[in-house]
Amino acid sequence: MSVAKVAALAYYPVKGLAGVPVESAEVGPTGLLNDRLFMLVEPDGTFLSQRKLPAMATLRASLSGDGLRLSAPGAPALEADIRYDGKRRDVSLFGKWFGQGVAQDPAVDAWFTDRLGTPAALVRVTPEHERPGWGAHRGLTGFGDAHALMITSQASLDELNARILEHGGDAIPMNRFRPNLVISGWTEPHTEDKVLRMTAGAVEIGYSARGIRCAVPTVDQATGAKSGPEPTRTLATYRREPAYGGGVSFGIKAAVLAPGTLRVGDEITVHEWIPDGADPAPALR
Structure with a gap:
C-alpha cells in the first residue's frame, strides 16, 4: 500500500456554513481549532x-x-x-x-x-x-453532529465518481461531504472504514462510527442549491448500512485521542485495524 497522507484540511466555524480550507491546524479534544463552535x-x-x-x-x-x-x-x-x-x-x-x-x-x-x-x-x-460523542471511541465535540472529526479519502471519492459517471451522472467534488480531513494515498476505496486507531502528524485519532449521510451531500456547496439525487442515489447501490438503520455511508466519524498540530502532507500511520466484516460502533450507540 502506498504512503497515506493528509491531502486536505478544513474547519467550519459555524455549523452548516461554508468551510475554511487550511494548510495546518491545531487539533484539540473537540477537533480542529474553531470547528463548529x-x-x-x-x-x-x-x-x-x-x-x-x-x-x-x-x-x-x-x-x-x-x-x-x-x-x-x-x-x-x-x-x-x-x-x-x-x-x-x-x-x-x-x-x-x-x-x-x-x-x-x-x-x-x-x-x-x-x-x-x-x-x-x-x-x-x-x-x-463538554459533550461526549458515541461509538468505538466516544471523544468530545462542539456543535458537530456527534463527533470531533469527519474523515474521508480520495480513493473513496474516486470510486463513487466512477460509479456516478458510469450511470450518466456528473462527478461531484469532495466538499459535498464537508470533511475535516481528507486522506490520499490509499488505493482501496473506503480504507478509512477499517481504521480503528491512527496518527496523522502529531494527532492520534480513533474510529468512532461510519459517516451516515443525510441530504446535505445533494447540495451544491458553491451555489447553495439542491442538485440531487446524486450522490445519494449511487451510494444507495453499494453503501447501505443495515447496522445503522439502512442509511448510506461515506467516510467515518472519529475522535481525537491525543491533540497536536496537523498539516497537509503529514503521513498517516495506522496502528490498529478493524477486523474484516466487523464494526464495533453500532453496539455502542
Missing part, C-alpha cells in the same frame, strides 16, 4: 442546517482574534465581537442532545435572518461545554 438556531432553539436551508452553504464566517466576520454573495459583510459568555439560550441537536449556547450580537441574528429568510439566531458553545 457556533450554530444557528430557530426561535425554539432547534439547530438549523443545510438539510432545511441549503442556502446556508453560501454564507461564510471567519474568525480573527475576538471578532467574527460574516459574508454572503451580493450582501453587505458584517463584523461583530464574539461573546464568549453572557446570556444563554437552550439549544438542541436532532432532538437527542439538549444544552445551552451563548447568545451572540442581535445584529448578527438580523443578518442571518435577512440572508436566510427565516428567523435565525447565532449561539456559541459555553465555556463549560
Whole structure:
C-alpha cells in the first residue's frame, strides 16, 4: 500500500456554513481549532442546517482574534465581537442532545435572518461545554453532529465518481461531504472504514462510527442549491448500512485521542485495524 497522507484540511466555524480550507491546524479534544463552535438556531432553539436551508452553504464566517466576520454573495459583510459568555439560550441537536449556547450580537441574528429568510439566531458553545460523542471511541465535540472529526479519502471519492459517471451522472467534488480531513494515498476505496486507531502528524485519532449521510451531500456547496439525487442515489447501490438503520455511508466519524498540530502532507500511520466484516460502533450507540 502506498504512503497515506493528509491531502486536505478544513474547519467550519459555524455549523452548516461554508468551510475554511487550511494548510495546518491545531487539533484539540473537540477537533480542529474553531470547528463548529457556533450554530444557528430557530426561535425554539432547534439547530438549523443545510438539510432545511441549503442556502446556508453560501454564507461564510471567519474568525480573527475576538471578532467574527460574516459574508454572503451580493450582501453587505458584517463584523461583530464574539461573546464568549453572557446570556444563554437552550439549544438542541436532532432532538437527542439538549444544552445551552451563548447568545451572540442581535445584529448578527438580523443578518442571518435577512440572508436566510427565516428567523435565525447565532449561539456559541459555553465555556463549560463538554459533550461526549458515541461509538468505538466516544471523544468530545462542539456543535458537530456527534463527533470531533469527519474523515474521508480520495480513493473513496474516486470510486463513487466512477460509479456516478458510469450511470450518466456528473462527478461531484469532495466538499459535498464537508470533511475535516481528507486522506490520499490509499488505493482501496473506503480504507478509512477499517481504521480503528491512527496518527496523522502529531494527532492520534480513533474510529468512532461510519459517516451516515443525510441530504446535505445533494447540495451544491458553491451555489447553495439542491442538485440531487446524486450522490445519494449511487451510494444507495453499494453503501447501505443495515447496522445503522439502512442509511448510506461515506467516510467515518472519529475522535481525537491525543491533540497536536496537523498539516497537509503529514503521513498517516495506522496502528490498529478493524477486523474484516466487523464494526464495533453500532453496539455502542
